[in-house]
Amino acid sequence: MFIQTTEQSSRYRHLEKMTVHDLLANMNTEDKTVPIAVEKAIPQIEKLVNAIADKMLAGGRLFYMGAGTSGRLGILDASEIPPTYGMPQGLIIGIIAGGEKAIQIPVENAEDSTTQGWKDLQSHFISEKDVVIGIAASGTTPYVISALDECRKHNIITGSISCNENAPISASADFPVEVIVGPEFITGSTRMKSGTAQKLVLNMISTTLMIQLGRVEDNKMVNMQLTNAKLIERGTKMLMEKAGITDAHKAKELLLKYGSVKRAMDNL
Structure with a gap:
């Protein structure tokens, strides 16, 4: 019923x-x-x-x-x-x-x-x-x-x-x-x-x-689009942590060059 x-x-x-x-x-x-x-x-x-x-x-x-x-x-x-x-x-x-x-x-x-x-x-x-x-x-x-x-x-x-x-x-x-x-x-x-x-x-x-579908690694959104300053900052921190990069400026440059944490990591 x-x-x-x-x-x-x-x-x-x-x-x-x-x-x-x-x-x-x-x-x-x-x-x-x-x-x-x-x-x-x-x-x-x-x-x-x-x-x-x-x-x-x-x-x-x-x-x-x-x-x-x-x-x-x-x-x-x-x-x-x-x-x-x-x-x-x-x-x-x-x-x-x-x-x-x-x-x-x-x-x-x-x-x-x-x-x-x-x-x-x-x-x-x-x-x-x-x-x-x-x-x-x-x-x-x-x-x-x-x-x-x-x-x-x-x-x-x-x-x-x-x-x-x-x-x-x-x-x-x-x-x-x-x-x-x-x-x-x-x-x-x-x-x-x-x-x-x-x-x-x-x-x-x-x-x-x-x-x-492989869009997350560990607990991170490594494929997120870099559509604003907050997401770029978040991605920079992710890349520094995952790749062991200590220079935030370098990490940000790599991130923006490749467009995502995932692609930046794949090209290191």
Whole structure:
């Protein structure tokens, strides 16, 4: 039986009468439950990551699909991969119902389409080499579910991230992940605990994949792009530590010459 715990009434009443301190403390109390819920889903996450790694090592791509907050979280995670790990653009792709406009401005009824999700994937020439993860806190978003169903018809591996037990989206995924966070602090506001849970799972998926794909050495982001002064300074310190260089100016010159800690080390 499917029960949407994400839509159940908040455990807290009369929020407008709470002090600022009590509002913050109660939200924090609820937030503390999220990592515990994520921990219970680790076996599901592990299966999904292993399936994605196999495909990406063979040259495939990873797609995130969602609507509203879920879509934005997928785009956020995908957009951080190239600068953080030096991965080429287009290997991890975030798609949101309503297109780029919907990243900042809600697009009416976009999440209700049962055809547009697959069309959006086709625009990226989706194939059996790729993996698609549908993200939906409720687990009921038609835009996402219909796209996953089409993927399975075309032998494309699918995963899902939702926050309700036995969610409909799970039935459309080869590797479903369900993180049951319970009712939100504000009833139905899934940008809160559900969104936090989704962000944590996405962090775990993409970070583990990057380590598996050799983009991390020891505990360092040796392939990060040098896009600002902070990252150049961080890279300089990494190179000094890894190569035993004592002259910071020399290390910085080498770093900028080769473009990453990894390439600088390979050319020493």
